[in-house]
Amino acid sequence: MIDPQWQHAERILCVRLDYLGDVLMSTPAIRALKESIPGSRITLLTSASGAAAARHVPEIDDTIGYAAPWMKSSAQHEPRTDFALIERLARQHFDAAVIFTVYSQNPLPAAMLCHLAGIPLRLAHCRENPYQLLTNWVRETEPETQIRHEVRRQLDLVASVGAHASDERLSFHVAPPDVAWVKTRLLSLDIDLTRPWIVMHPGATAPSRRYPPEHWKATALGLVDDLRCPLIFTGNQEEAELVEHIRREVPGTHSLAGQLDLGKLAALLSLSPLLICNNTGPAHIAAAVGVPIVDLYALTNPQHTPWQVPHRVLFQDVPCRYCYKSVCPQGHHRCLSELAPERVISAAKELL
Known part of the structure; x- marks a missing residue:
């Protein structure tokens, strides 16, 4: 049952400032939150990357973009930007705010924004005593006592005020026009949707999470030799050169790098029998649309494995696991460089 203080919180600000x-x-x-508080309206305060995802999430009614100065991905901006945001939040008269963070992040800067905007209910995990900044404080116990999957961590946070979901899958709406566009594009590539084919996404924002290009090439060659199935490579425009380097000597491959917006990428994945990728955004899009995943999982952190879909998480165990770094601090990248392509090929065949 929802906490009595929260049962009439119809205007809820959810804060998720990362990717x-x-x-x-x-x-x-x-x-x-949406299911447990009937009639509630959800606004997401998030980064530019997060806002791109939010447009495809039916549970989110509105989005506010904000490059928070305490986040790694933020750009330089004037303090007046922060004051303007506080004024905007105040004008919208939110009843409650839920601040979602990973356990290494401090929620108090966001809590201060919400406090100054006059939002009366404020919920977050927090390691230190927040005093008046949070009205609902869930004490931070990670990683000392446990490490939860990121999805479970946030479900537990809202459960502390009595909010529960009947469906715990990730949310992403795939638009029919995007599916139609992708089907037409695949037809032009002579892809038979009734036979096996594989999407391969070799890029990742963080260098520490990238499987080596030569390993991608060996994996692609092995899959083509073993399965005789088409391989479709994806990536953004900046990753197109990487894709071409990988597939240059591999027959039976196609590149859609730089050709897909987020909706079309999700549509492609929703049709695909399998995705092979690094621990990066497309892995979570694939999980949201129910696609099996071979996740080449750099051991930078343990919380972001594929959620509620068939998957194989592959890595080489190393003593420096869970470094939480975007660039390998040891310089050897062994958690991925020592992952043999044969293991990736075997995992792909199992899931297909």
């Missing part, structure tokens, strides 16, 4: 995948992993918790 696309983090927003998607928060969607089951957002759904829990």
Whole structure:
């Protein structure tokens, strides 16, 4: 049962200031709020990357973009931007705010924004005593006592005020026009949707999470030799050169790098029998649309594995696991560089 203080919180601000995948992993918790507080309207305060994802999440009614100065991905901006945001939040008269963070992040800067905007209910995990900044404080116990999947962490947060979801899957709406466009594009590539084919996404924002290009090439060659199935490579425009380097000597491959917006990428994945990728945003999009995943999982952190879909998480165990770094601090990248392509090929064959 929802906490009495929260049962009439119709205007809820959800704060998730990091990346696309983090927003998607928060969607089951957002759904829990929506289902548990009838008539509630959800606004997401998020980064540019998060806002791109939010447009495809039915549970989110509105989005406010904000490059928070305490976040790694933020750009330089004048303090007046922060004051303007506080004024905007105040004008919208939110009843409650839920601040979603990973356990290494401090929620108090966001809590201060919400406090100054006059939002009366404020919920977050917090390691230190927040005093008046949070009205609903869930004490931070990670990683000392446990490490939860990121989805479970956020579900537990909203459960502390009585919000529960009937469906704990990630949320992403695939638009029919995007599916139609992708089907037409695949037809032009002579892809038979009734036979096996594989999407391969070799890029990742963080260098520490990238499987080596030569390993991608060996994996692609092995899949073509073993399965005789088409391989479709994806990536943004900046990753197109990487894709071409990988597939240059591999027959039976196609590149859609730089050709897909987020909706079309989700549509492609929704049709695909399998995705092979690094631990990056498309892995969470694939999970949201129910696609099996071979996840080449750099051991930078343990919380972001594929959620509620068939998957194989592959890595080489190393003593320096869970470094939480975007660039390998040891310089050897062994958790991925020592992952043999044969293991990736075997995992792909199992899931297909």
